[in-house]
Amino acid sequence: MPKIALITGATAGIGEACARLFAAQNYNLILTGRRTERLECLSSELRSTHHVQIQILTLDVRSKTEVEAQLSSLPEEWKAVDVLINNAGLSQGLDPIHEGNTDDWDTMIDTNVKGLLYVTRVVSPWMVKRKHGHIVNLGSIAGKETYANGNVYCATKHAVDSLNKGMRIDLLPYGIKVTAVHPGAVETEFSEVRFKGDTGRAKKVYEGFDPLVAEDIANTIWYVVSTPPHVNINELVVMPVAQAGAYYWHKEN
Numbered sequence: 001m002p003k004i005a006l007i008t009g010a011t012a013g014i015g016e017a018c019a020r021l022f023a024a025q026n027y028n029l030i031l032t033g034r035r036t037e038r039l040e041c042l043s044s045e046l047r048s049t050h051h052v053q054i055q056i057l058t059l060d061v062r063s064k065t066e067v068e069a070q071l072s073s074l075p076e077e078w079k080a081v082d083v084l085i086n087n088a089g090l091s092q093g094l095d096p097i098h099e100g101n102t103d104d105w106d107t108m109i110d111t112n113v114k115g116l117l118y119v120t121r122v123v124s125p126w127m128v129k130r131k132h133g134h135i136v137n138l139g140s141i142a143g144k145e146t147y148a149n150g151n152v153y154c155a156t157k158h159a160v161d162s163l164n165k166g167m168r169i170d171l172l173p174y175g176i177k178v179t180a181v182h183p184g185a186v187e188t189e190f191s192e193v194r195f196k197g198d199t200g201r202a203k204k205v206y207e208g209f210d211p212l213v214a215e216d217i218a219n220t221i222w223y224v225v226s227t228p229p230h231v232n233i234n235e236l237v238v239m240p241v242a243q244a245g246a247y248y249w250h251k252e253n
């Protein structure tokens with residue numbers, strides 16, 4: 001029986017790379033995101049390349065009702081989720097606290113913290129019932145360090161770090177694995193979203209060094225998921241060689 005992975009935010013970046021890698025490893029997939037067309041294109045490509053089964057769910061993780069309704073509507077056999085990758089997330093803006101846009105704050109808190117919780121609240125009981133499963137939470141170096149103007153984004157990723165630890169403890173009696181993967185700079189749509197479509201500013205973030213690419217993080221996630229049944233990797237911080245921390249870079253400029 002092929003295993004099932006549920007990936008949030010599969011329309012771009014790390015989530016999309018995970019979808020490709022898990023399909024290549026013969027997983028059936030539940031792919032979610034807000035951009036239906038991208039979900040449709042990706043799923044038809046992966047179905048024909050890898051002959052896997054795929055369910056797509058267009059949903060905004062910020063909507064509790066949408067998350068609950070869409071996930072609950074899955075056929076019963078699809079609720080046997082082996083791996084949940086809580087990946088959907090974003091940063092918006094990079095402003096000092098006294099100039100921050102409060103709508104951006106709401107978006108980040110609602111997506112990165114509350115969205116991750118809504119999805120987990122629906123899927124984790126399925127795992128508890130089967131005493132089986134693995135939850136992988138996408139944190140960030142921003143959840144390990146706080147950098148200037150990153151205030152609220154960093155706070156949301158510190159929350160993910162803490163929730164990862166809480167899930168690990170609460171799900172311990174059920175043999176459910178819980179892992180946080182904390183990347184440094186990964187070149188995806190992330191900076192474009194942070195700078196609200198300013199591609200010039202987004203590109204500058206990755207100049208002068210080799211950033212991680214989405215596939216690097218997908219490979220890391222595959223590594224943590226494929227450990228033997230008695231092994232759990234609690235967390236991993238994964239950086240480009242040219243980045244030692246939030247403030248330490250080696251750039252050729």
Ligand SMILES: NC(=O)c1ccc[n+]([C@@H]2O[C@H](COP(=O)([O-])OP(=O)(O)OC[C@H]3O[C@@H](n4cnc5c(N)ncnc54)[C@H](OP(=O)(O)O)[C@@H]3O)[C@@H](O)[C@H]2O)c1
Nearest residue numbers: 009011012013014033034035060061089140186188189190
């Ligand atoms: N790139 C980096 O440098 C970096 C570093 C550390 C951690 N991370 C974390 O890695 C994760 C993935 O980021 P990425 O770099 O792959 O960024 P990305 O290319 O911008 O992809 C983000 C994904 O999240 C989805 N998403 C955003 N808001 C959503 C919402 N409200 N409801 C449902 N889906 C939503 C997007 O899908 P739709 O727009 O279609 O909904 C998209 O599929 C995030 O949690 C991010 O914080 C990224």
